[in-house]
Amino acid sequence: MSHHLVEVKDLEYTYPDNTKALCGITFRILHGESVGIVGANGAGKSTLLSHLNGILTPAAGTVRIGDYSLTKQTLRQIRRTVGMVFQDPDDQLFMPTVYDDVAFGPLNLGFLPDEIEQRVMAALETVGAAHLKNRPPYRLSGGQKRSVAIASVLAMSPDILVMDEPSSGLDPFARRKLIKLLLTFTHTKVIATHDLDLVLDLCERTIVLKDGKVLADGPTLAIFSDAALLEQGHLEKPFSMQGCPVCNSR
Amino acid sequence: MIKIEAQLVNLRHLDELATGNTVIHRLNPCAKLLTTMVFIIVVTSFPKQMLAGLIPLCIFPVALVSLGDLPVSPLVRRVVLTLPFIVFIGIFNPLLDHSVAFQIGDVVISNGWISFFSILTRSILAVSAALLLVATTGMEGICAALYQIKVPKVLVIQLLFMYRYLYILLEEVGRTIQAYNLRSFEDTGIGYKAVGSLVGQLLMRTLDRAQRIYVAMRCRGFDGNIRLNRQTRVQYQDVAFAFGWSAFFIFVRMVNIPQWLGSLLTEGYR
Numbered sequence: 001m002s003h004h005l006v007e008v009k010d011l012e013y014t015y016p017d018n019t020k021a022l023c024g025i026t027f028r029i030l031h032g033e034s035v036g037i038v039g040a041n042g043a044g045k046s047t048l049l050s051h052l053n054g055i056l057t058p059a060a061g062t063v064r065i066g067d068y069s070l071t072k073q074t075l076r077q078i079r080r081t082v083g084m085v086f087q088d089p090d091d092q093l094f095m096p097t098v099y100d101d102v103a104f105g106p107l108n109l110g111f112l113p114d115e116i117e118q119r120v121m122a123a124l125e126t127v128g129a130a131h132l133k134n135r136p137p138y139r140l141s142g143g144q145k146r147s148v149a150i151a152s153v154l155a156m157s158p159d160i161l162v163m164d165e166p167s168s169g170l171d172p173f174a175r176r177k178l179i180k181l182l183l184t185f186t187h188t189k190v191i192a193t194h195d196l197d198l199v200l201d202l203c204e205r206t207i208v209l210k211d212g213k214v215l216a217d218g219p220t221l222a223i224f225s226d227a228a229l230l231e232q233g234h235l236e237k238p239f240s241m242q243g244c245p246v247c248n249s250r
Numbered sequence: 251m252i253k254i255e256a257q258l259v260n261l262r263h264l265d266e267l268a269t270g271n272t273v274i275h276r277l278n279p280c281a282k283l284l285t286t287m288v289f290i291i292v293v294t295s296f297p298k299q300m301l302a303g304l305i306p307l308c309i310f311p312v313a314l315v316s317l318g319d320l321p322v323s324p325l326v327r328r329v330v331l332t333l334p335f336i337v338f339i340g341i342f343n344p345l346l347d348h349s350v351a352f353q354i355g356d357v358v359i360s361n362g363w364i365s366f367f368s369i370l371t372r373s374i375l376a377v378s379a380a381l382l383l384v385a386t387t388g389m390e391g392i393c394a395a396l397y398q399i400k401v402p403k404v405l406v407i408q409l410l411f412m413y414r415y416l417y418i419l420l421e422e423v424g425r426t427i428q429a430y431n432l433r434s435f436e437d438t439g440i441g442y443k444a445v446g447s448l449v450g451q452l453l454m455r456t457l458d459r460a461q462r463i464y465v466a467m468r469c470r471g472f473d474g475n476i477r478l479n480r481q482t483r484v485q486y487q488d489v490a491f492a493f494g495w496s497a498f499f500i501f502v503r504m505v506n507i508p509q510w511l512g513s514l515l516t517e518g519y520r
Binding site (some may be wrong): 053055076077080083086088090091092094095096097100104105107108109134136137138152153156246 | 262264269365388389390393410411413414415418459462463464466467468469470471472473475477
């Protein structure tokens with residue numbers, strides 16, 4: 001299936017205030033791949049993600065999702081294919097109850113009431129939040145909000161999941177639960193994060209961005225073992241690859 | 251900061267009462283909304299010299315509180331909060347209008363005082379009816395009902411979102427004030443020089459958030475319509491509730507029951 005393909009070619013973007021955020025990015029993500037996008041603050045991670053489902057339109061270059069290249073006409077189809085989980089779940093959970101929020105996407109897509117019910121409950125059960133369905137979002141914990149935000153995207157059954165900092169603001173236990181949950185998904189995943197350990201656990205491939213350009217693109221382990229490359233990208237080896245702090249100091 | 255947080259808890263308390271499961275809670279939101287609207291219209295339509303005629307209307311809030319199993323003190327506290335405004339509206343009436351309404355012994359009751367108490371009573375009735383609507387229906391129920399009775403969707407969406415994000419905005423205000431206080435060292439509140447930039451900051455942040463929320467909505471197929479997935483069937487008791495109460499309110503408006511009862515009694519003694 002070419003459905004789950006993400007292809008970005010010579011992508012450039014400049015913000016209205018003349019900040020050049022992306023300067024010629026090219027990569028291709030295949031069906032079922034899990035890719036981590038890492039880089040320093042301001043390297044262009046979020047800007048890149050915003051292009052993957054048409055929140056921003058490229059100044060130059062092209063974005064192709066599956067069989068469609070991103071244009072105004074294909075936007076609806078692309079947004080159905082690409083599910084975006086935002087950094088701040090409060091931005092995504094805008095309806096009065098969890099159920100309403102998860103049902104928001106399917107309702108807009110025009111499903112029948114029975115199917116909406118089924119989709120919402122299936123999505124909530126997948127993330128283990130079925131018991132929260134009547135709760136208002138402001139009463140949820142950070143981890144619960146994140147789970148519901150993911151469910152709200154899953155309910156639209158996207159082929160590709162795009163996530164911006166999925167582990168930010170989570171406690172270690174909630175973070176571990178999230179990683180385990182994401183491991184069970186067969187979607188193509190694109191995850192932008194500073195949490196390199198999460199990338200190590202979830203993504204077999206990593207793209208390092210620097211100043212709006214691709215600094216490196218390859219197998220996660222190879223990239224995280226290259227100390228010089230990491231330093232260049234303002235990164236550091238993931239903690240799990242740094243060895244024991246007690247033994248090292250001896 | 252502590253004050254603001256306490257207010258946050260207060261803010262939601264009423265809405266949480268709406269999760270109850272009593273006869274009143276189970277009624278169709280539309281029925282409750284329409285009944286409350288009729289109630290408020292009838293209450294406000296009373297002429298200002300009429301005080302006794304209003305009394306039978308007190309049955310409505312009392313019935314809702316007892317049937318809806320609602321705690322009285324939080325409701326009373328919120329009604330009391332609005333009192334200063336009401337008092338200011340009516341306080342000049344006794345000073346301006348000295349015409350005698352009636353006399354009990356040496357005490358003269360002027361029409362000014364009658365109209366003052368009439369304003370007071372009407373306002374308290376209207377405010378408590380609105381609060382009871384929120385406490386038995388919840389904001390989302392009210393919004394769904396407004397949607398059903400064809401209130402423009404722009405207004406309903408505004409209301410829905412304002413209610414959802416009020417909490418987050420207040421939290422942000424709280425954080426900003428705390429950050430200010432931690433570095434101002436004077437316990438005199440926010441200086442007038444800083445107010446402008448603080449409010450400006452909040453506005454910018456609010457606009458940013460609005461942009462992000464809009465994007466999140468667009469990503470999930472938002473096309474200008476909020477679809478609330480609720481099949482609210484109108485049942486026999488909903489119709490009975492709405493029509494029964496509305497008929498009662500209009501009857502009370504037409505017939506001054508206390509006066510009629512009074513004349514019945516005095517007739518009896520003759």
